[in-house]
Amino acid sequence: MNEREYFELNKKLWNDKVDYHFKSQFYGVEQFLKGESTLNEIELNLLGEIKQKSLLHLQCHFGLDSLSLARLGAQITGVDFSEKAIEKANELKYLTNLNAEFVLSNIYELPEKLNHTFDLVFSSYGTIGWLPDINRWAKIVAHFLKPGGKFIFVEFHPVRWMFSDDFASVQYGYFHGGAIVEEESGTYADANAPLKNISVGWNHTLSDVIQALINEGLGIENFQEFNFSPYPIFIENAKIDENKFAPKGLENKLPLVYALKAIKH
Ligand SMILES: C[S@@+](CC[C@H](N)C(=O)[O-])C[C@H]1O[C@@H](n2cnc3c(N)ncnc32)[C@H](O)[C@@H]1O
Known part of the structure; x- marks a missing residue:
């Protein structure tokens, strides 16, 4: 399969998820519409004051985080390649009357669609x-x-992706470089959703991510690893604190999320 075919498979996978995600408790659209933010402490701490700043949100899904950022006063441009996701993002934008622009694009093709620069990329x-x-x-x-x-x-930590979904075995080497093609049933936000799709993913090591940013002239100002996920995404979730989850039996054992802030010199 070539890259275009991989993207087509993933686009179908994401388009199919949108309606189920929109209705799911996991994403909490109802609470969002009542004014709740969908952002977590980790990103809020790194973002700091964003009022009046222009912010490009890459792979924004159906816009809950983008619109939560808009509520904090930033001028948001959200991008995603899923038509369904962008459609729902625009629906939420009109329902909330928030100021944001949503662009339908594969992020690799974005320079052909947007011709300005931003204070922040998220x-x-x-x-x-x-x-x-x-x-x-x-x-x-x-x-x-x-x-x-x-x-x-x-981002979720690459160590997490080494394991099988139930964390019973190491399925992939940390340095696994190729495409991982899998059949997926349901979705993380609704395990019972009647979905069956092929997903194509890639595991990127921490050094690959950091070096790629350094090569583009970005200076890393802050780098952190966390022993929890703010979302209950595991088959069996142990709640270690408010909005802090780990796979049951592996509490405090694995890096599950990392975060960084980098400046363009
Ligand atoms: C897990 S979601 C976004 C993360 C966000 N935290 C959320 O859960 O709402 C991943 C998103 O990436 C988008 N996506 C995947 N590959 C993409 C690509 N090549 N270009 C643009 N969007 C892409 C999907 O359509 C999906 O909306």
């Missing part, structure tokens, strides 16, 4: 695993930052 939780080339991703991040602009990135 991406979080479950994004780069869908991208085959981390160096091309870093080029996109750098391309859209103003000089002095900051990149805020929060």
